[in-house]
Structures are given as structure tokens and as C-alpha cells.
Amino acid sequence: MQTEQLRGVLKIAAGKAKEYLGRLVHDGSLEARGKVEQLSGRAALACVRMRSGVKGVA
Numbered sequence: 542m543q544t545e546q547l548r549g550v551l552k553i554a555a556g557k558a559k560e561y562l563g564r565l566v567h568d569g570s571l572e573a574r575g576k577v578e579q580l581s582g583r584a585a586l587a588c589v590r591m592r593s594g595v596k597g598v599a
Contacts, residue, residue, distance in 0.1 A: 559578060
């Protein structure tokens with residue numbers, strides 16, 4: 542369970558880094574891939590939270 546949470550958080554962090562780098566080098570596709578990766582990480586965290594029964598899923 543904690544491993545899945547860590548993977549979700551790392552996906553969000555990696556996505557933010559890609560998005561920032563995309564903005565920095567003016568690469569729209571890299572920026573978009575970063576946003577998608579962040580969304581993927583948030584979805585993974587939501588799934589983990591739902592399976593564990595944690596309330597207040599954001």
C-alpha cells in the first residue's frame with residue numbers, strides 16, 4: 542500500500558518537473574506529457590485511498 546502511494550507521489554513530482562522543463566525550453570509536448578503524468582499520479586493515489594478506505598479523497 543505504501544509503495545503504491547509512493548509511486549503516485551513520485552509520478553506527480555516527475556510530472557511537475559517535466560511540465561516545468563517543457564515551459565522552460567518552450568516544448569509544448571513535454572509540458573503536456575508532464576500534465577498527463579501528474580494526472581496519472583493523482584489517479585493512482587485516489588485508487589489507493591479508495592481501496593484503503595481513507596476519507597477525503599482529493
